[in-house]
Amino acid sequence: MKTENRTPAWLPFLPLDVPAELTEPAQVAAFELSQVEDLRAELRPDPDLPEEAYELLAEGGATIVRGGRTGMLYGAYALLAAHAAGTPLPTGVRKPFYPARMINCWDNMDGSVERGYAGRSLWFEGERFDYDPVRIRRLGRLLASCGINVLCVNNVNVHWPAQQLIDGMLPDLAAFAGLLRPFGVRLMVSVDFSQPMSDGVPTADPLDSAVQAWWAARADRVWAAVPDLYGFLVKADSEHRPGPFTYGRSHAEGANMLARAIAPHGGTLVWRAFVYNCMQDWRDTKTDRPCAAYDTYAPLDGQFDGNVILQVKNGPFDFQVREPVSPTFFAMPRTNLALELQLAQEYTGQQIDLYAMPPMWDELLADLPPERVCAVAAVSNLGRDENLFGHPFAALNLYAFGRYAWDPAPRAETVIAAWVSLTYPGMPAEDRGRLAQILLCSRHAYELYNAPLGLCWMVSPNNHYGPSPDGYEYQAWGTYHKANRDAVGIDRTAAGTGYTEQYPEPLRSRYADPATCPDELLLFFHRLRYDFVMRDGRTLIQRIYDDHFEGFALTEKMAETLRALPLPEPDRAVALARMDLQLKNAREWCDIINTFFRRLSGADDAHGRKIWD
Ligand code: GCU
Numbered sequence: 001m002k003t004e005n006r007t008p009a010w011l012p013f014l015p016l017d018v019p020a021e022l023t024e025p026a027q028v029a030a031f032e033l034s035q036v037e038d039l040r041a042e043l044r045p046d047p048d049l050p051e052e053a054y055e056l057l058a059e060g061g062a063t064i065v066r067g068g069r070t071g072m073l074y075g076a077y078a079l080l081a082a083h084a085a086g087t088p089l090p091t092g093v094r095k096p097f098y099p100a101r102m103i104n105c106w107d108n109m110d111g112s113v114e115r116g117y118a119g120r121s122l123w124f125e126g127e128r129f130d131y132d133p134v135r136i137r138r139l140g141r142l143l144a145s146c147g148i149n150v151l152c153v154n155n156v157n158v159h160w161p162a163q164q165l166i167d168g169m170l171p172d173l174a175a176f177a178g179l180l181r182p183f184g185v186r187l188m189v190s191v192d193f194s195q196p197m198s199d200g201v202p203t204a205d206p207l208d209s210a211v212q213a214w215w216a217a218r219a220d221r222v223w224a225a226v227p228d229l230y231g232f233l234v235k236a237d238s239e240h241r242p243g244p245f246t247y248g249r250s251h252a253e254g255a256n257m258l259a260r261a262i263a264p265h266g267g268t269l270v271w272r273a274f275v276y277n278c279m280q281d282w283r284d285t286k287t288d289r290p291c292a293a294y295d296t297y298a299p300l301d302g303q304f305d306g307n308v309i310l311q312v313k314n315g316p317f318d319f320q321v322r323e324p325v326s327p328t329f330f331a332m333p334r335t336n337l338a339l340e341l342q343l344a345q346e347y348t349g350q351q352i353d354l355y356a357m358p359p360m361w362d363e364l365l366a367d368l369p370p371e372r373v374c375a376v377a378a379v380s381n382l383g384r385d386e387n388l389f390g391h392p393f394a395a396l397n398l399y400a401f402g403r404y405a406w407d408p409a410p411r412a413e414t415v416i417a418a419w420v421s422l423t424y425p426g427m428p429a430e431d432r433g434r435l436a437q438i439l440l441c442s443r444h445a446y447e448l449y450n451a452p453l454g455l456c457w458m459v460s461p462n463n464h465y466g467p468s469p470d471g472y473e474y475q476a477w478g479t480y481h482k483a484n485r486d487a488v489g490i491d492r493t494a495a496g497t498g499y500t501e502q503y504p505e506p507l508r509s510r511y512a513d514p515a516t517c518p519d520e521l522l523l524f525f526h527r528l529r530y531d532f533v534m535r536d537g538r539t540l541i542q543r544i545y546d547d548h549f550e551g552f553a554l555t556e557k558m559a560e561t562l563r564a565l566p567l568p569e570p571d572r573a574v575a576l577a578r579m580d581l582q583l584k585n586a587r588e589w590c591d592i593i594n595t596f597f598r599r600l601s602g603a604d605d606a607h608g609r610k611i612w613d
Contacts (some may be wrong), residue, residue, distance in 0.1 A: 032077070098375050103377070121384065273311060471482070514532070519535065543605075
């Protein structure tokens with residue numbers, strides 16, 4: 001397999017690959033520091049510091065990197081980044097806010113990646129592990145340099161032969177774990193809840209003793225092969241995956257059974273809260289999909305074992321461009337919760353359209369105090385493409401995720417600027433500023449030309465790129481907007497589906513009243529007539545038209561600025577080619593959504609712009 005000579009993404013200042021014989025994070029740290037000629041630095045192990053903590057100290061013209069076992073590596077990268085960007089050294093003892101900072105890779109063993117937009121899997125092909133160890137070490141370096149410490153190797157939808165990862169393929173899993181271990185990255189495996197049944201056990205009922213014994217024995221084998229495995233990740237009773245509901249058992253019973261099997265090995269059981277009725281009849285007005293996670297899990301608060309983490313998507317639907325924070329985060333104070341984000345740009349431009357996520361996370365953090373969750377996870381945006389991310393700028397989202405996982409403080413501008421400086425050190429400062437600006441406004445532009453005002457799901461079914469206003473309207477996934485000639489949206493207040501009742505105050509009242517509900521979420525929570533007058537005095541229909549025209553115009557401006565930037569090749573060619581596709585996509589969204597609403601409402605655009613008949 002071919003290995004190209006580029007150090008990926010934001011580490012262009014580190015020219016060489018980390019040698020294969022280095023096995024300890026401290027050795028890697030020493031090597032990395034030795035790569036930069038004009039830097040005098042020294043490692044000082046400090047067993048009194050937490051394992052991942054570090055402190056940078058100036059001492060006689062040199063910098064001392066004092067740290068715990070992996071802390072020294074994080075400290076080395078922090079020092080190298082500050083040195084490369086010319087920014088001040090971080091002060092005081094630094095340690096991550098969240099102990100588990102996880103990437104969930106939806107990689108299938110046939111080499112495909114579910115919702116992958118950066119090529120095929122970096123480590124699976126032909127139903128087995130198949131990778132270039134040099135690239136995997138580079139990946140380890142990349143993850144460590146932004147502070148990510150857990151990688152789940154396989155898709156949450158566990159397709160055969162991924163069950164073998166905890167069976168016949170354990171030696172391969174162990175070898176793969178060994179490549180990432182020097183970078184402080186531990187593996188996790190997605191498991192199939194019904195796996196005992198493929199091994200002679202007649203049931204997967206979590207309360208059945210044969211099932212419990214099967215998992216306990218399996219855990220012994222798995223941890224014997226990979227002693228530092230972080231744990232198992234489970235998608236159960238969701239989108240046709242097996243789970244405890246088949247046996248009339250709760251998700252606490254299901255999760256705890258697995259958690260008890262892996263507890264003796266120090267394993268963590270990460271259980272996803274992405275459960276809803278995916279066989280809904282569109283005529284059914286009682287079932288409202290955003291209510292599902294809370295309805296399923298809130299009553300189970302306090303019932304999960306200590307080594308279970310319930311992983312909840314940021315919003316109640318499914319990684320849409322704009323969603324309110326999931327109410328489940330506020331309903332389970334006695335449960336370990338993890339926040340799940342999606343870096344793979346499934347609904348956000350598929351690594352063709354620009355979509356920098358930090359502004360979105362800043363908004364999320366405004367409503368979700370970081371201490372509500374004990375861990376963070378993100379669906380990976382990595383793949384086998386030469387630049388690992390499809391779009392060179394999509395690397396920003398992984399980098400930023402790592403930074404926010406260390407320190408979940410809203411600071412989109414700072415993080416974006418840091419990534420730009422590290423990635424393109426050769427570009428003049430004004431140009432770096434222009435690129436940072438493009439990235440900073442990319443989410444806003446995308447949102448404006450996408451589905452209006454929090455409506456969601458006007459996307460092409462299945463592949464989820466491009467507009468299709470009625471594409472999901474009569475399907476079984478619970479994804480409806482109910483636009484007719486007078487009004488659009490679903491009333492999710494107490495008078496409607498009751499979804500707003502799941503929130504604590506002040507969110508409940510803020511969302512329930514159209515007068516206080518943020519404009520961007522208006523149609524998520526309310527059904528409104530097209531002549532509804534918004535806070536800014538415009539009618540709803542005019543605002544829909546205006547937003548779409550503005551989104552397209554902003555994209556054209558971004559394209560113009562991008563074309564003038566002296567980006568290095570091949571990034572420039574890739575970014576420009578993708579921007580041409582983004583412009584086409586933005587035009588399609590703008591025209592199709594505006595035409596859809598004009599045909600329904602019959603309302604003309606107040607500014608007489610072109611809306612197709
Ligand atoms: C989305 C996505 C699926 C994925 C699912 C999940 O629905 O489209 O491909 O399996 O999320 O999070 O499990």
